Amino acid sequence: MQLSVENLRVSYGRIKALHGIDFHLDKGEIVCIIGANGAGKSTTLRAISRMVPVEPGSRMTYMGQDLLKHPADRVVSRLGISHVPEGRRLFGNLTVLENLQLATFARKDRENIPADIDRVFAIFPRLQERVSQKSGTLSGGEQQMLAIGRAFMSGRKIMLLDEPSMGLAPLLMLSVFKALREINQREGTTILLVEQNARLALQFSSRGYVLENGSLVLQGNSAELLANPDVKKAYLGG
Amino acid sequence: MVFFLQNIINALQWGSFYAMIALGYSMVYSILMLFNFAHGDIFMVGAYIGFGVATGLVTLSATGFIALPGWVILVLTILLSMFLTSFVGMIVERVGYRPLRDAPRASAAITGLMIGIILETGNLALMGARRVSFPPLIESVTYNIGGVFVTNKKILIVVVSLAFMLALHLFVQRTRYGMAMRAMAFDFVVVPLMGVPVNTIARLTFAIGSALAAVAGILFGLAYPVLDPYMGIVFGWKAFVAAILGGRGSIMGATLAGFLLGFIEIFVAMIFPSTLRDLIAYSIILLILVFRPHGFFGEPYSARLRL
Structure with a gap:
């Protein structure tokens, strides 16, 4: 077990967002969390990357060591868990190259950075064409590629992706997911994906969890979930 | 014409002080979205640290133990004071602002004002009420260029x-x-998702802003050698005006607006009696802000995103 989450509880003020969820990730697998708007999917990812405080009693371990003792920046730089946030959140005032470079801020192996940037460009050739363009001028698809490229540069033991398909045309969606699979296979990166597009996420992943109102209500391998009548009815449009 | 050129030089000097201080306001605002209202007093503390370092070096030099020429003392004073004053900024950030990172902005503003008062009265307690005079360090030389008088200090x-x-x-x-x-x-x-430790960056920003304020303080001490514990208040407010005028958070804007402020003040004083200087100068700035409320390089609305 690479990442283990036990009894994860998060509240925003009085509103409870997660009521103690348990799940785990094994090294190299692709796992998805599906659920409706407001079910707590983004909160789950933000809790792992330490962007939101967790309630006492929550436990998270990475390779057996306590994840909660690391602040957000060290979850990335020490543990190698990167997070592609909802809405991409690129630094629009920085160029494509600067966005990639910023993600290497705390890396100690600085000699490997140029080669890694080349690998990002090999996966996403479109980014190389726009290398010195301000990232605010990129199209939606290019922005998603850059957001993934940035995560690749900062840490790639585990990649957390928040709605990578959002706002993308179907063809672009497919190419983004293809690139993710490529990263997963070549680098052994574990991928945890949260998606509203449940069908796409389940087709792409090997295991899945269903999150409803802050609780995990169902889990299993993705093929089973795709065939599950309840999942079909609630998330796959019958 | 000569008179005009003379005033341009004065305005550049005056503008340098404002710009250097305004940069500290602007840098901190741009990354933390708060105005460090203690910044004017950090300028004052920088001037005093400069005074202490310079006096110490002059005394040391006078003992003949190591005789240093004035310009070496000046360079050492600037560098050492930047280093020391940066710690003042880092302490202010750590003690005053970091605990308030998620508090309402008004709390941070009040904290800044209180830190300012602590620095002023702390200085008063430490140094007494007398004014101190900054050692000259370099000999003043006046050049006459076609009727325009320029001192080496102004150029410096x-x-x-x-x-x-x-x-x-x-x-x-x-x-x-x-x-x-x-x-x-x-x-x-x-x-932080990029692996960047934000506290380190915040600390660094305060350190740089404070170091620049120390430089401004020492340069001010060279031109106007009398220091007092409240010298940072008016300068701080004016530099704050420059930071707003430049566009909140814009380094380029703060620099240009600092110089513009210098020009407006000097040229208003050239035409009107000097008692009316600030009244007229700041009315002009108020007018500029009416037509350009977000300053020269600021954004019309906050483009920042919140999680």
């Missing part, structure tokens, strides 16, 4: 200020720390 002040502004610009544009600052200015919240 403008050149040193411009050099530090250029250095800051290069730092922000070319280094990874500068890149992290620019990123924080755009979207504070996601910066």
